[in-house]
Amino acid sequence: MAPDRAVAAQARPEQEFFCFRVGDLRFGVPSENVLEVFRAGLLTPLPRTPSFIMGVTGHRGEVLPVVDLLRFLSKGEARIGPRTRLFIGVTGSIVAGVVADTVLGLRRIPVSDILPPPLGGDAAAEHLLGVVQGSTTQDGINLLNFHKLLQTARQRAVAR
Amino acid sequence: MSLDTPNEKPASKARSARKAPANKASAAAPPAPLKAFTDTLLTVLAGNLQARVPKELVGEGGEEMAHLLNQVLDNFASSEHRKHVAAQEIDQALDALISLVREGDLSRWNTTTEDPQLGPLLEGFGKVIETLRTFVREINEAALRLSSSANQVLAASTQHETSSTEQAAAIHETTATMEELKHASAQIAENAGSVARVAEETLGAARAGRGAIGEFIQAMQQIRSDGVAVADSIAKLSKRVERIGTVVEVIDEIADRSDLLALNAALEGSRAGEAGKGFSIVAAEMRRLAENVLDSTKEIKNLITEIREATAAAAGAAEASKSATESGEKLGAVAAQAVEGILAGVQETSDAARVINLATQQQRTATEQVVASMAEIEDVTRQTTQASKQATGAAAELTQLAARLAELIKRFKAD
Numbered sequence: 193m194a195p196d197r198a199v200a201a202q203a204r205p206e207q208e209f210f211c212f213r214v215g216d217l218r219f220g221v222p223s224e225n226v227l228e229v230f231r232a233g234l235l236t237p238l239p240r241t242p243s244f245i246m247g248v249t250g251h252r253g254e255v256l257p258v259v260d261l262l263r264f265l266s267k268g269e270a271r272i273g274p275r276t277r278l279f280i281g282v283t284g285s286i287v288a289g290v291v292a293d294t295v296l297g298l299r300r301i302p303v304s305d306i307l308p309p310p311l312g313g314d315a316a317a318e319h320l321l322g323v324v325q326g327s328t329t330q331d332g333i334n335l336l337n338f339h340k341l342l343q344t345a346r347q348r349a350v351a352r
Numbered sequence: 353m354s355l356d357t358p359n360e361k362p363a364s365k366a367r368s369a370r371k372a373p374a375n376k377a378s379a380a381a382p383p384a385p386l387k388a389f390t391d392t393l394l395t396v397l398a399g400n401l402q403a404r405v406p407k408e409l410v411g412e413g414g415e416e417m418a419h420l421l422n423q424v425l426d427n428f429a430s431s432e433h434r435k436h437v438a439a440q441e442i443d444q445a446l447d448a449l450i451s452l453v454r455e456g457d458l459s460r461w462n463t464t465t466e467d468p469q470l471g472p473l474l475e476g477f478g479k480v481i482e483t484l485r486t487f488v489r490e491i492n493e494a495a496l497r498l499s500s501s502a503n504q505v506l507a508a509s510t511q512h513e514t515s516s517t518e519q520a521a522a523i524h525e526t527t528a529t530m531e532e533l534k535h536a537s538a539q540i541a542e543n544a545g546s547v548a549r550v551a552e553e554t555l556g557a558a559r560a561g562r563g564a565i566g567e568f569i570q571a572m573q574q575i576r577s578d579g580v581a582v583a584d585s586i587a588k589l590s591k592r593v594e595r596i597g598t599v600v601e602v603i604d605e606i607a608d609r610s611d612l613l614a615l616n617a618a619l620e621g622s623r624a625g626e627a628g629k630g631f632s633i634v635a636a637e638m639r640r641l642a643e644n645v646l647d648s649t650k651e652i653k654n655l656i657t658e659i660r661e662a663t664a665a666a667a668g669a670a671e672a673s674k675s676a677t678e679s680g681e682k683l684g685a686v687a688a689q690a691v692e693g694i695l696a697g698v699q700e701t702s703d704a705a706r707v708i709n710l711a712t713q714q715q716r717t718a719t720e721q722v723v724a725s726m727a728e729i730e731d732v733t734r735q736t737t738q739a740s741k742q743a744t745g746a747a748a749e750l751t752q753l754a755a756r757l758a759e760l761i762k763r764f765k766a767d
Contacts, residue, residue, distance in 0.1 A: 208622055223622045229615045275608065297636065298618050 206300045210279065211333055212292035214270055215262045220324065220335040221290075223298055225281050232258075232276040232291060242349055246270070249289055251280060258289040259345060265319075283339040286346055299333075306335060319344065389414075389421060401429040438467050445474060456764035458485045488764040495761045499754035506747035513740040520733045527726040534719040541712035544705045551702035558698055562691045569684040576677040583670040590663045593656055600652050607645035614639035 209220035228251075235247035235258055244264035248255050258278065262268040270276075270291045277292045301324055309320035321335040388409035395403035404425060405418040448461045461481045614635045621632030 210619070223619065226619055228619065229612055231612070277612075295615055297615070297639065298622055298632065 205303045207303055207306075208298055208300050209333070209335060211296035211299050212277070212279070213294045213296060214292050215268050217262070217265075217267055218296070218331075218333045219261065220299070220301070220333045221279075221281060221338045222335075225283050225338045227280040227282050227287075229277055229279045229295060231274075232272045232278040235272065244345065245349060246272075246291060249278065251289070254287070256280065256287055256289045257349075258291060259342075260291055264341075264345060281338060281342065283342050286342045288342060288345070301333075301335075389418070392421070392425070396425060396428070401425070401432055434467070438470055441467065441470055441474070445477060449477075452481070456488075458488060459765045488761065492758070492761045492764070495754060495758040499751065499758050502747060502751040502754040506744065506751045509740060509744040509747040513737065513744045516733060516737040516740045520730065520737055523726055523730045523733055527723060527730060530719055530723045530726055534716055534723060537712045537715045537719055541709050541716060544708035544712060548702055548705035548709060551698050551705055554698045555695065555702060558691055558695045562688065562695065565684050565688045565691060569681055569688065572677045572680045572684055576674055576681070579670050579673045579677060583667060583674070586663050586666050586670060590660070590667075593659050593663065597653070597656050600649050600656065604646065604649040604653075607642045607649060611639055611642035611646065614642055 208223040210223045210226040211218065211220045213219075230251075233249065235249050237247040238245060238257070241257070244260045246258045246260045248257055250256075260270045262270050270293070272291065273293075275294075277295050278289045279292060279295070281288055281290050305324055306322035307325065308322050309317045311317075319337050319341040321337045324333045324335060326332045389405055392403050392405045404422045407415055407418050410418045451457045452461070458481055461478060617635035618632045618639065621628030621630075621635055624631065
């Protein structure tokens, strides 16, 4: 849809990602999947939900679940501080909040720079679109297949 | 003369007697009765004074004549006898006188006489000799006393001479000692003078020290008041820094909100597609500015933290400086007191040294006078020694003379 339009529009195709850091991991989400960013604020814990659902928060009259990517990807646990961001991700009919320690910004990444995710990797690998190498290994960004990720999350939450 | 007088009369009598026979002889040969007279007279003239005219040879008529002549002869004989006795007594007296003169023997005068004519004379001699005896006895006694006195005088004079010599030696020694004393007192005076000088210098130094301590105390007070001002300033600075902190918090908050706003604006721009591209760029720029502000506020916060630590350290240092200056002031006060004590002590030392100097100078003068007096005394003593030597010589001579006098007097035997 949008990527195709972007590729068609440019001679040298690029894709815009909303890049952020949580814990030690850096992720990129296609910018069209991000509605808005605001401060995390107080979350209301929700009973009988998976551990990666940190709770719910109110946003513009809607109650949204807040996902902890680190827990979801089994990479630790996110902590909410005064500077912690929360962005609203949307894909299809699914709308959810995601906790990010820091927002790195919107980056336009050439499609040719996106490397495919390693095959046969861990649980995280199946939700990746690819990886962008940075100047150092720490600068590398994991580009998330946000649609698939949210669908999986929903399936897990409902499965319980 | 008086001795001759008894001779005169018999001589004239003899002459007259001799005349008579001569007259009788010239008258030619006398008759026999006359011959008896003549023979008797011749015998008497020859020396036999006992011869008498025998009455049987004279005749009648001649008896009366013989009796008269015999009476004359008796008288003549007794007169001659008396004359002889007197001559013997005179000889005896002369002998006594000669022995008196020769040997000084006054004891041998024991002459008595029955001659009424010689009696007063001899009695006079006896009185004279008795007087002489008394004199000799007294002189003897006096000579003995003189001798012993002369001996005593000699002894005393010798002793005086000895003691005078000793005195001279003692005076000489005393003079030497006084000379040494003079030198010693001069030394003492010099030392006291240098002590006084040192004390004066010390006094000056201690006064300078007192001034320096006063300045030190003033400086300490100044430092303390400065330290109080510094502490006040630090407190003010601390308050302002806190204020800056709150302001920075506000700025931080605003920057954070700006960051979010810019981010969301960028997302909006992104959703607008190509039309929102420029908007997205501006929003990204705004976001960068907000991030810069956040970095700056972070730096400011760090600085504020550092300043807080530094002001705390400065406040502590100011407090320590305050207590240090307080103890410095106390120490300065103690030092000032000590220096006051030193000043008083040094002042006393200086005064004492000056007094000692003065006293030793007086002592030196007095000692010089004593030395001069001792020299005079020595002179006098030398003269005294000389005189006592002369006196000893004179006493020795006197002793000899007394001995000789006693010797001489011994030649007169009074008893």
